[in-house]
Amino acid sequence: MDFATVFTSFNLTDAQLVCSRLEAANFHPFVANENAAWLGGFGTYSAAGMLRVQVPEAEAADALEFLKAP
Numbered sequence: 001m002d003f004a005t006v007f008t009s010f011n012l013t014d015a016q017l018v019c020s021r022l023e024a025a026n027f028h029p030f031v032a033n034e035n036a037a038w039l040g041g042f043g044t045y046s047a048a049g050m051l052r053v054q055v056p057e058a059e060a061a062d063a064l065e066f067l068k069a070p
Contacts, residue, residue, distance in 0.1 A: 002057045003032075003054040004055060006022075006064050011051075022063055028055060030054060
């Protein structure tokens with residue numbers, strides 16, 4: 001299965017919040033590189049690079065639209 005990135009952040013809390021919002025709306029997200037934030041030694045900030053919230057490609061367009069809605 002291929003995945004698409006719908007949100008990026010260096011902040012783990014922000015990425016998890018977006019992931020939770022998507023899950024509540026019946027999408028199937030996960031936070032890629034989530035462990036890098038804890039291993040980086042900066043608490044909730046990733047020193048290893050961007051954290052990516054990803055969903056299956058088939059859900060990407062709808063997930064992006066959902067995140068853009070107020």
